[in-house]
Amino acid sequence: MLQLVEHFYSIQGEGKYMGVPSLFFRFGGCNLTCTGFGCHERAPSGTEVIGCDTAYAVDRKAFGELWQEIEELQTLIWIMNGYRLPPHVDVVLTGGEPLIYANEPIFVEFIEHLIAQGHRITFETNATIAPDFAKYPFYKEAVYALSVKLSNSGEPYDKRVRFEVLDAIITNTNGSFFKFTVDEPSLMSHIEAEIDEIIAHYPLTPVYCMPLGGDKSHIEANCEAVIEFCKRRGFIYSDRLHIRIWDQNHGV
Numbered sequence: 001m002l003q004l005v006e007h008f009y010s011i012q013g014e015g016k017y018m019g020v021p022s023l024f025f026r027f028g029g030c031n032l033t034c035t036g037f038g039c040h041e042r043a044p045s046g047t048e049v050i051g052c053d054t055a056y057a058v059d060r061k062a063f064g065e066l067w068q069e070i071e072e073l074q075t076l077i078w079i080m081n082g083y084r085l086p087p088h089v090d091v092v093l094t095g096g097e098p099l100i101y102a103n104e105p106i107f108v109e110f111i112e113h114l115i116a117q118g119h120r121i122t123f124e125t126n127a128t129i130a131p132d133f134a135k136y137p138f139y140k141e142a143v144y145a146l147s148v149k150l151s152n153s154g155e156p157y158d159k160r161v162r163f164e165v166l167d168a169i170i171t172n173t174n175g176s177f178f179k180f181t182v183d184e185p186s187l188m189s190h191i192e193a194e195i196d197e198i199i200a201h202y203p204l205t206p207v208y209c210m211p212l213g214g215d216k217s218h219i220e221a222n223c224e225a226v227i228e229f230c231k232r233r234g235f236i237y238s239d240r241l242h243i244r245i246w247d248q249n250h251g252v
Ligand code: SF4
Pocket: 030, 031, 032, 033, 034, 051, 052, 053, 054, 055, 058, 095, 096, 097, 126, 149, 153
């Protein structure tokens, strides 16, 4: 059973395909919590939840009543048909962590269907779960935005850095890329060394860095430091257009 938090047709706001019209499906649930990001979100009950900038797609206890259970593939196809989409539009599967569903039959069918229909799929993933590429080879056709969490996430190292997962995804796919979320204070400390340790294993995989922040003011406060970091290191700066334009992460 899948948990769908929201779906919307917009432009991709960050990473390699920034600006590309994309249909987003945000699935609920994550194997991490990333409380270190310190973003605040008010749950329907009125409780203040602290987590990442998509805490509403992570914390089922606090936000689960807003999630929709998907019991069959047809529901997802029906949702897609409800939009007036150009042919072969990009589809972004995000979360939470979408790959917690990588072996769920409906999810597997959905991926197979999207690939067969000629859609480019991007998984926005924390890169701690690899699909079973041998059993479901069509997962190799997708692009993986590898948002490996750094120590500023507050997660323990062994949980957030999984080289066997990165190896599996990077060796089985074309076009996948790293996407790190950083802020000025973390760049002043140990974050650069953390990024280096990860990317050293994958010299051919592009590195995008974007500013930490769940709202416009935070993005603006962090972006210049991230741009300077990218200039110095030869990384690719990614803005977060959806937050900068709409000042939020929800459904835009
Ligand atoms: S891995 Fe991503 S979605 Fe999951 S808690 Fe961390 S930032 Fe949020």
